[in-house]
Amino acid sequence: MAAIASRLKEIPASIWALGFVSMLMDISSEMIHALLPIYLVTVLGASTLTVGVIEGIAEATAAITKIFSGALSDWLGRRKELAALGYGLAALTKPIFPLAPDVGWLVVARFIDRVGKGIRGAPRDALVADLAPPELRGASFGLRQSLDTVGAFIGPAIAIAFMWLTADRFTTVFWVAVLPAFLALGLILFAVHEPKRPADVRVVKSPLSRAEIARLGPAFWRVVAIATAFTLARFSEAFLILKAQAVGLPIALVPGVLVLMNVVYALAAYPAGVLSDRFDRETILIAGLGLLILADGVLAFSSTIATAALGIALWGLHMGVTQGLLATLVADTAPPELRGTAYGMFNLTTGIALLAASVLAGGLWEGVGPQATFLAGAFFAIVALAGLLVAARATKS
16 A cells, blocks of 8 residues: 555656546536436436436547547647647537526537547546656556546536535536536646657657558557447446436435445545556456446346446446546557557547447336346446457467
């Protein structure tokens, strides 16, 4: 534990600042996200299939946008300005949520919000990779992921408090969520400092050209394939919220689902990153996929709030073990001058997979039931684990 804690002092200040930027924006986003599925279903009368489609489209939109913003950051040789633009756009769209009169407006709001996420995502991750010393890369991504996830459980906790204080007034919570979004924008503008581009780094003129994409190399594409398999095996956390409500959790406490998941996620992400700097990253990924299988199995058969909570906690543990690690692997395998493009490609592929997974989850929930949704997730996770084990054995032989 002492070794894990000591690494915190070595991580550059701008990475800490980026972590707090992510934390504040996640407080804002998760205050809304924690309530949005229930708001759509119980207030606006949307179906669970509609929830799945909205969530899938939202995340896929972010993923598609990331490929262009990442490539643009490589072409410009600058990351911070694009990241700040993305945070600014997300902040400006937050007031749409409390003002939206119907499902259509909420779809627009989620779409624009995710465009902002897409613009900032790849440049921000590439900036972390540029700032992090190689021996601290896993710890740096783990710290950013952990701080980001702290925001993801503070946000729902605030949502719970305001739902209780206002007798379940959704729009009041949505208005409160506007403030941290603008604080995040101010922090990235004034506290994050981008390093100078090294003189020996190649200038990229056409980052999305066939020649440049070929420079990413087979090791990078193997990471993308692994990440895609992971994403197909899981789906939007909106279905964790719906599962908790289905087993009897009161509406006012529904944001507690994301509080629980993200507490576990935040506690696991930084230690997992430190361990990945010291041990084989692939072994840690295999352990994370095993945790996802276990989480899906528990959620499929849970019938009480306690067993659903166990499954949600296991889901958060799997996220903490794997998500920062996958980002680290991209930095490990992509050329420095193409990191923005690499993160864009990575997120495009996993975003498409998340769209497919979320739509399938919504369809199974609507047509068969909640148990089928989580059993399907476990099945895809087992297939992904088998593929990862085969790939690991081929690499070592």
